[in-house]
Amino acid sequence: MTKKSASDAAELPLNRIIDGDCIEVMNGLPEASVDLVFADPPYNLQLRGDLHRPDNSKVDAVDDHWDQFASFKVYDDFTRAWLAAARRILKPNGAIWVIGSYHNVFRMGAELQNQGFWILNDVVWRKSNPMPNFRGKRLTNAHETLIWASRSEEAKYTFNYEALKALNEGIQMRSDWVLPICTGHERLKDENGDKAHPTQKPESLLHRVILGTTNPGEVVLDPFFGTGTTGAVAKMLGRDFIGIEREAAYREVAEKRLAKVRKFDKEALIVSTSKRAEPRVPFGQLVERGMLRPGEMLVSPRGKRAKVRADGTLIADDVKGSIHQVGAALESAPSCNGWTYWHFKREGKTIPIDILRQQIRSELG
Amino acid sequence: MTKKSASDAAELPLNRIIDGDCIEVMNGLPEASVDLVFADPPYNLQLRGDLHRPDNSKVDAVDDHWDQFASFKVYDDFTRAWLAAARRILKPNGAIWVIGSYHNVFRMGAELQNQGFWILNDVVWRKSNPMPNFRGKRLTNAHETLIWASRSEEAKYTFNYEALKALNEGIQMRSDWVLPICTGHERLKDENGDKAHPTQKPESLLHRVILGTTNPGEVVLDPFFGTGTTGAVAKMLGRDFIGIEREAAYREVAEKRLAKVRKFDKEALIVSTSKRAEPRVPFGQLVERGMLRPGEMLVSPRGKRAKVRADGTLIADDVKGSIHQVGAALESAPSCNGWTYWHFKREGKTIPIDILRQQIRSELG
DNA sequence: ATGAGTCCTGAATCAGAAG
DNA sequence: CCTTCTGATTCAGGACTCA
Numbered sequence: 001m002t003k004k005s006a007s008d009a010a011e012l013p014l015n016r017i018i019d020g021d022c023i024e025v026m027n028g029l030p031e032a033s034v035d036l037v038f039a040d041p042p043y044n045l046q047l048r049g050d051l052h053r054p055d056n057s058k059v060d061a062v063d064d065h066w067d068q069f070a071s072f073k074v075y076d077d078f079t080r081a082w083l084a085a086a087r088r089i090l091k092p093n094g095a096i097w098v099i100g101s102y103h104n105v106f107r108m109g110a111e112l113q114n115q116g117f118w119i120l121n122d123v124v125w126r127k128s129n130p131m132p133n134f135r136g137k138r139l140t141n142a143h144e145t146l147i148w149a150s151r152s153e154e155a156k157y158t159f160n161y162e163a164l165k166a167l168n169e170g171i172q173m174r175s176d177w178v179l180p181i182c183t184g185h186e187r188l189k190d191e192n193g194d195k196a197h198p199t200q201k202p203e204s205l206l207h208r209v210i211l212g213t214t215n216p217g218e219v220v221l222d223p224f225f226g227t228g229t230t231g232a233v234a235k236m237l238g239r240d241f242i243g244i245e246r247e248a249a250y251r252e253v254a255e256k257r258l259a260k261v262r263k264f265d266k267e268a269l270i271v272s273t274s275k276r277a278e279p280r281v282p283f284g285q286l287v288e289r290g291m292l293r294p295g296e297m298l299v300s301p302r303g304k305r306a307k308v309r310a311d312g313t314l315i316a317d318d319v320k321g322s323i324h325q326v327g328a329a330l331e332s333a334p335s336c337n338g339w340t341y342w343h344f345k346r347e348g349k350t351i352p353i354d355i356l357r358q359q360i361r362s363e364l365g
Numbered sequence: 366m367t368k369k370s371a372s373d374a375a376e377l378p379l380n381r382i383i384d385g386d387c388i389e390v391m392n393g394l395p396e397a398s399v400d401l402v403f404a405d406p407p408y409n410l411q412l413r414g415d416l417h418r419p420d421n422s423k424v425d426a427v428d429d430h431w432d433q434f435a436s437f438k439v440y441d442d443f444t445r446a447w448l449a450a451a452r453r454i455l456k457p458n459g460a461i462w463v464i465g466s467y468h469n470v471f472r473m474g475a476e477l478q479n480q481g482f483w484i485l486n487d488v489v490w491r492k493s494n495p496m497p498n499f500r501g502k503r504l505t506n507a508h509e510t511l512i513w514a515s516r517s518e519e520a521k522y523t524f525n526y527e528a529l530k531a532l533n534e535g536i537q538m539r540s541d542w543v544l545p546i547c548t549g550h551e552r553l554k555d556e557n558g559d560k561a562h563p564t565q566k567p568e569s570l571l572h573r574v575i576l577g578t579t580n581p582g583e584v585v586l587d588p589f590f591g592t593g594t595t596g597a598v599a600k601m602l603g604r605d606f607i608g609i610e611r612e613a614a615y616r617e618v619a620e621k622r623l624a625k626v627r628k629f630d631k632e633a634l635i636v637s638t639s640k641r642a643e644p645r646v647p648f649g650q651l652v653e654r655g656m657l658r659p660g661e662m663l664v665s666p667r668g669k670r671a672k673v674r675a676d677g678t679l680i681a682d683d684v685k686g687s688i689h690q691v692g693a694a695l696e697s698a699p700s701c702n703g704w705t706y707w708h709f710k711r712e713g714k715t716i717p718i719d720i721l722r723q724q725i726r727s728e729l730g
Numbered sequence: 731a732t733g734a735g736t737c738c739t740g741a742a743t744c745a746g747a748a749g
Numbered sequence: 750c751c752t753t754c755t756g757a758t759t760c761a762g763g764a765c766t767c768a
Binding site: 056101103107114122126136137140142143147172173174287289290293294295308309310312315322 | 484485495508529576
Binding site for chain 1: 738740741742743744745
């Protein structure tokens with residue numbers, strides 16, 4: 001037994017990118033040898049026609065061959081196979097992270113459970129700057145979902161509670177993470193200046209995952225390595241990585257990227273967090289929350305009146321619109337701060353609606 | 366056909382709470398009769414003895430080595446059965462919302478897809494005041510997941526885009542909703558002062574769902590009615606509801622609650638609508654009515670010119686056709702909204718032709 | 731240098747009526 | 750069922766230009 005684990009460790013191709021199909025490659029690695037798997041598999045988007053922005057520019061969609069699957073059945077078979085291969089190489093106390101969108105994440109989550117993984121959290125990556133919904137036909141798809149699961153219910157998984165709490169300004173880290181998408185200098189470009197990979201993940205996301213659920217010196221394996229964000233962050237944080245990627249172009253970009261990465265010194269690991277701006281509170285939320293009732297009248301200091309509608313707009317005489325628009329129209333002013341302009345009545349008192357906004361903000365912390 | 370739909374409508378037990386198992390009850394309702402299903406099914410996979418098979422037999426506690434698989438199997442059977450029953454009673458253009466946590470939502474989402482529902486969005490309810498993780502062993506579980514799906518890929522589902530945008534102060538609504546959990550006076554208590562239901566959902570959540578994805582007068586069915594949040598909000602918003610609940614204690618609380626609910630006044634229920642919903646005005650009508658003269662020149666923002674012809678088409682250089690076709694051709698764009706693209710001149714001013722359309726529409730009332 | 735203004739882009743299951 | 754045609758629709762942030 002001792003011999004086995006020792007030789008296994010020696011055989012592990014650490015800090016390298018392996019060329020090949022991830023299922024075959026994982027099946028060729030020694031079992032129970034990896035501490036964490038991070039997997040960003042194809043999402044199986046099933047896009048139909050082209051999509052244009054209102055300015056007529058075309059959206060550069062993910063239409064790569066590797067995201068095409070003939071059916072749910074084919075996708076499920078693929079998912080079952082790579083998850084089983086990942087589970088075999090995980091140490092008994094190992095864990096896995098997967099990321100996906102509504103196209104594939106439900107199928108992945110169900111299969112994780114079927115195989116005996118134990119879900120610890122589902123985590124929502126709330127994008128601060130998502131692509132809008134250009135046709136106005138659905139909600140802006142502003143998040144992706146990660147699932148964090150241990151290899152089994154009995155696993156003593158790693159969780160650096162205090163580190164994540166510190167990262168969150170001393171407050172316990174929640175299951176929703178607000179992080180920007182990968183743009184700017186961090187976004188890798190090819191020789192033409194186009195994005196090197198259609199779905200490069202931000203390092204901030206991997207930072208939180210690796211810092212929170214592995215210890216320095218442990219091994220993180222990414223079966224869909226792409227441009228190597230997992231490897232880059234693992235290296236910075238003093239973890240070993242194994243990348244598997246079958247597209248030569250991605251491997252090449254990742255190799256160059258990794259060569260430039262420097263491990264942080266310990267002091268640098270203390271992350272500075274930016275001050276948060278005061279959260280925007282839409283007026284509609286006062287209506288949804290029942291603080292104001294649709295049909296209720298608001299009054300201005302000089303006695304103008306308007307009625308609240310169910311969608312958070314106001315209506316007064318022939319004017320309708322937001323609290324700001326209606327206020328401005330009634331005062332024939334170019335603009336108006338509806339929050340201080342409008343008041344509601346409670347028990348004979350006239351109270352500015354801004355009080356209600358402050359109440360919501362205080363709840364948000 | 367006419368007879369059928371008329372009698373179906375008559376048979377629907379509107380604005381009532383039906384006692385019984387939701388699968389049986391739904392199977393007893395006429396098919397294609399409901400506009401929206403909102404479902405908050407049991408989350409618990411570990412079967413504390415209150416889960417039933419599709420045939421309504423009670424599930425025995427599982428005590429063997431197959432526990433986990435058997436539990437998922439039974440939960441999946443249950444999910445498959447109630448989703449199929451819900452799908453049968455949905456109108457062809459109907460839609461469904463389900464809510465769950467990581468314990469069950471992946472299995473529900475996969476089954477939705479398997480049955481042919483078409484996922485439109487997954488929505489994250491981000492709780493502003495979640496229960497902390499007391500042991501510090503995981504991330505604070507601070508959200509739940511909703512899935513919004515149409516009955517089929519082809520369904521013309523209802524989405525009140527402008528209303529939700531208004532609710533969010535003019536910015537399109539995203540897939541992550543920050544709302545507080547149900548507490549305070551909204552949280553229903555039993556005669557002992559204990560909470561009447563363990564998982565009562567906030568009305569704000571249902572407000573957004575029902576306002577955004579149904580129209581006034583439509584029918585919303587909730588197969589796991591509980592204390593009746595769905596019914597209460599549907600009533601406020603002028604929608605009809607059907608509730609199904611097999612626990613007498615919940616039905617009793619819900620009945621009392623619903624009796625107190627008042628519908629919002631009609632004017633408050635009129636929400637912002639998109640231009641799409643307004644009557645179509647052919648460009649030729651502006652010519653017929655003499656608002657524009659044949660031979661008159663129109664100009665684009667960037668100085669392109671086209672001449673109005675008597676039949677309501679335009680001609681520019683070698684291009685002729687509708688206002689949209691000529692605009693698209695001159696801009697080499699895949700499409701063009703001629704109403705906002707073309708302008709005419711009056712008294713030295715350049716005015717978009719859309720002004721004239723608005724004039725006609727306002728005459729139409 | 732700084733700031734205002736412009737342009738570009740991101741895992742997207744993105745139309746519907748009329749003929 | 751098909752095809753044709755109208756015409757509605759975007760937020761945040763980084764890069765870049767120009768005064």
